[in-house]
Amino acid sequence: MSTAARTAYFDRTHTDDLIAFLSASPSPYHAVASAAERLEKAGFRQVAETDAWSAGTGGRYVVRGGALIAWYVPEGAGPETPFRIVGTHTDSPNLRVKPVPDTGSSGWRQVAVEIYGGVPLNTWLDRDLGLSGRLALRDGTARLVQIDEPLLRVPQLAIHLDRQVNEGLKLDKQRHLTPIWGLGAVDEGSLMAYVAAKAGVTVEDIAGWDLMTHDVQPPSYLGRDRELLAAPRLDNLLSVHAATAALAAVAANTTGPLPYVPVLAAFDHEETGSESDTGAQSPLLGNVLERTVYARGGTPEDRARALAGTVCLSSDMGHAVHPNYSERHEPGHHPMPNGGPILKVNVNNRYATDSLGRAVFAAACEKAGVPWQSFVSNNSMPCGTTIGPITAARLGITTVDCGIAALSMHSARELCGAEDPYLLASAIKSFLEG
Template identity: 85%
Template sequence: MLVGMSTPYFDRDHTDDLIAYLAASPSPYHAVASAAERLEKAGFRQVAETDPWEGGTGGRYVVRGGALIAWYVPEGAGPATPFRVVGTHTDSPNLRVKPLPDTGSHGWRQVAVEIYGGVPLNTWLDRDLGLSGRIALRDGTTRLVMADRPLLRVPQLAIHLDRGVNEGMKLDKQRHLTPVWGLGPVDEGALIRLVAEEAGVDAADITGWDLMTHDVQPPAYLGRDRELLAAPRLDNLLSVHAATAALIALAGEADGDGQNPPHIPVLAAFDHEENGSESDTGAQGPLLGNVLERSVAARGGSFEDRARALAGTVCLSSDMGHAVHPNYAERHEPGHHPLPNGGPILKVNVNQRYATDGTGRAVFAAACERAGVPWQTFVSNNSMPCGTTIGPITAARLGIKTVDVGVAALSMHSARELCGADDPFLLASAVKSFLEA
């Protein structure tokens, strides 16, 4: 259930559902498959990019690898009807398997990995890791794989062998992050044989793979009053889940009165945000623009209609943000200290690391007010570099007004992150309000 003005703004049923979504989505490919399954149950249907598209009403979605674009065309939508887009991403920093994965030394069997994204390396030490992702088969198909059990571990050096570890630990990405997974000589092909067994295929039929590690410890409520949520991949599957729930709720409430709707709601869940978005499934690529343009064309629209539709389009770029850290408060901007369970945060940076401007702030404030949801503001300390999102990329690539928002969290990019247990519901409610404005 998503809130309206008269509903109390916390709903742990939503957070329980987020926990289930996180557990089912250890890789971007699983995150897309889980979201697509929810859309299918709500009446959305998948369309292939290689097929001609029809312009009728209803919900549709496109899947490309670790990216998903979904939209709902209400009755009365014309060729120039603008869009309301919620932009998110499906990838998270982690350790990813190299093309020749089997390695080892000194009697240990290990798996060669590459660092993906901005990883606080120490958070991956001494954790029980599973393996997930997708495999490509000889017949041209792909299949998801998830070994959600302790398979690998990156062991930390004992303090007896590193007496200065508490004065500062420096990890070499090449030498110190290689997981162990057994004893004995290097066994060429062992990892792919295991993956084949998990997938129920012949190892000889696997010709490619995109595999990664994940912490097998499940998401959990934390604290005396269970007011916090500790989980992997909150950045940014919390936003993907919120936007999916909001789009499904909005489609379910479509009244079919035939009146001209103000806009068409869209979910854009990209891959590869954590390494710059430069891919065919990233925000730097043409995927979203192509989908919006084809949607206009399918409804009989011209180039002029497309230009008018995009001119009236607004994007809400939803990604995790920073809560004030009680042990490092000096790292934050003194006048802006977002807290968990204080509602979603508006992210502002005048140098366009975030795309929000004053008019975008007004759009977000209005959405939160309609939903009865509190909200906060995040600005970086001038002495600290500011991160960025898909927001500025989307704004520049499509020429559409974009607003950056998110949920306040601690331990961003760690193997396990922390946020308020009420904030996922508050964000979803604000997103739904934005989509239906």
């Protein structure tokens, strides 16, 4: 499709807002806060899992750590009304601070980190890193912290000391990925004292932490025509942002009944297998859906009827064809940036898409007026997976895997088409409306 044809429906303001969302969301906890802020502006209100839920129309959401479930009950929705769910995840591969963070060697002060998720280790070398995450305080509350200053750096060994580096770089996760943050003896500077001061608390107030590194270089448009977007955490905050925008738009523009109850499920810990109380393998989403049915006067029979008609769109990043490694892609499937959302298929159920799901996805894109592409892995290359198969198996619902095409997935900084975020959000909005 020509640039002129694409520009006819491309809204750059959406991508501008995505850039703001990414900058404000260096950790899953910040991503949830950013999404909640947008939902609140759209009229949604937070409810606690420990409270009794009441019936009524409108938007609601629950937050549990780095996960958020939001839903909009339209007028006339009964307890048996099916759901339209968009599933995403808030976490990204990175380096996370260990319980005893202060370490060092040879006169350098360093921070002990653990590798989170599938990290291409070399992409974290020689980058200016900040710290972000959540502090658990002794009074039982939690506080978010975001340090966007160039605080840490993992220095690569100079080529003069590693003459074979261009023949193949091999990094030891324990020895070679420890960031530096100053000079002096280890006991001359406490990382947590520094973080506490930035968070406005004392170090004695802190009972625990979930802290991680992030690249402080801001997201930016790239290329002669600014047609690309270079940014951290596109996998998978781009989908979280698109789904949040779509759900907010559905809630704002709906004045009557809808055939479905639209739902956003933003899980944590997808990059490590989803096995946590906030991951897709937890009962969190199922419990929320069940409670919304019962809050509207439903029975177990109504719950079963609602789930039988439910469809989930699992939205996660996919691979664009790489111009320098095109032989590693499936020859008949070369998704391109700005070509629209991709439908992800794997017959071994690493993706959950089947022909019925494909029909739902194609109809949503057609209704939205956006193009879409197919993605299949090369048979010789292992295929990744998503929350899609997990959600399909846990809830027994039709599930479709989609996303947008990108390069450098899981890198500290990824690359996608600048138009695709808007196209994905438009397709998701159409899907949620049914």
